[in-house]
Amino acid sequence: MKISLKAKLEELGIQIKDLTADIAQHMYVVIARLANLTYNKAVEMTNDRLHGTRQDYINALHLQEEGTGIFVVYLDPVANHLEEGYPPFAMLPKLAQGPKSKVSKEGHRYVRIPMRQKMSPINPQSTKQKDFAEALKSVVKSRRFKKVKEGVSPKTGKFTTIERLVDKDVPKHLKGLTRVREYKKEGDKKPASSAYFTFRTASEKQDPNSHWFHPGFRGANLWPDLEKWTEQELDKIVRDFFPSS
Numbered sequence: 001m002k003i004s005l006k007a008k009l010e011e012l013g014i015q016i017k018d019l020t021a022d023i024a025q026h027m028y029v030v031i032a033r034l035a036n037l038t039y040n041k042a043v044e045m046t047n048d049r050l051h052g053t054r055q056d057y058i059n060a061l062h063l064q065e066e067g068t069g070i071f072v073v074y075l076d077p078v079a080n081h082l083e084e085g086y087p088p089f090a091m092l093p094k095l096a097q098g099p100k101s102k103v104s105k106e107g108h109r110y111v112r113i114p115m116r117q118k119m120s121p122i123n124p125q126s127t128k129q130k131d132f133a134e135a136l137k138s139v140v141k142s143r144r145f146k147k148v149k150e151g152v153s154p155k156t157g158k159f160t161t162i163e164r165l166v167d168k169d170v171p172k173h174l175k176g177l178t179r180v181r182e183y184k185k186e187g188d189k190k191p192a193s194s195a196y197f198t199f200r201t202a203s204e205k206q207d208p209n210s211h212w213f214h215p216g217f218r219g220a221n222l223w224p225d226l227e228k229w230t231e232q233e234l235d236k237i238v239r240d241f242f243p244s245s
Contacts, residue, residue, distance in 0.1 A: 035071035039063040045222040051123040085219025092212040095202040110203035117196040143167040
């Protein structure tokens with residue numbers, strides 16, 4: 001979207017070249033401030049409407065000046081799906097036929113999918129996510145892990161250990177919990193980071209209409225509201241400078 005002082009004034013039959021230098025400069029400063037406010041408003045709306053993908057959306061937001069009095073707030077095309085959303089779709093065909101899939105003894109393809117488990121809920125309003133996060137904290141605090149692999153990760157270049165949960169008496173969604181720890185260097189006692197994963201199997205034997213079926217995503221849809229808000233603020237600015245317009 002564009003915030004153009006020039007375009008707005010021309011709608012009212014006012015030319016910037018006809019304004020005094022002081023007024024034109026003052027208006028430029030006010031419009032530049034509005035551009036920054038619009039960007040911040042977009043970030044605020046993103047935080048309200050998105051959760052797990054909010055940072056991806058914010059990273060794709062930009063503000064730049066195209067010309068004197070013309071500012072542009074825009075979203076990278078790569079994030080359009082986060083703004084517009086997308087319909088439901090079956091994930092299973094691509095998962096089971098992916099490059100990491102294997103063939104079982106029965107001849108069907110399958111793949112084990114790592115599922116990240118977090119100590120904090122992605123959506124703070126979700127009671128279910130809060131309960132899952134609390135369950136993970138409890139398990140990590142009171143259960144034992146056994147180291148099954150260690151070494152320098154070829155992906156990150158960091159010394160990494162992989163540990164499996166020894167105890168079996170844990171909530172169903174935490175069965176097979178695996179802990180991945182990264183260290184600054186081999187021999188360090190305190191890890192630089194820890195991540196927790198469980199694993200699910202995607203198989204050709206499963207029904208694609210009931211297993212691994214993505215419900216779709218409604219999208220942030222904040223752009224129409226953002227444009228309306230910005231237009232209202234721009235109208236206020238013009239009325240302040242030109243009360244009779």
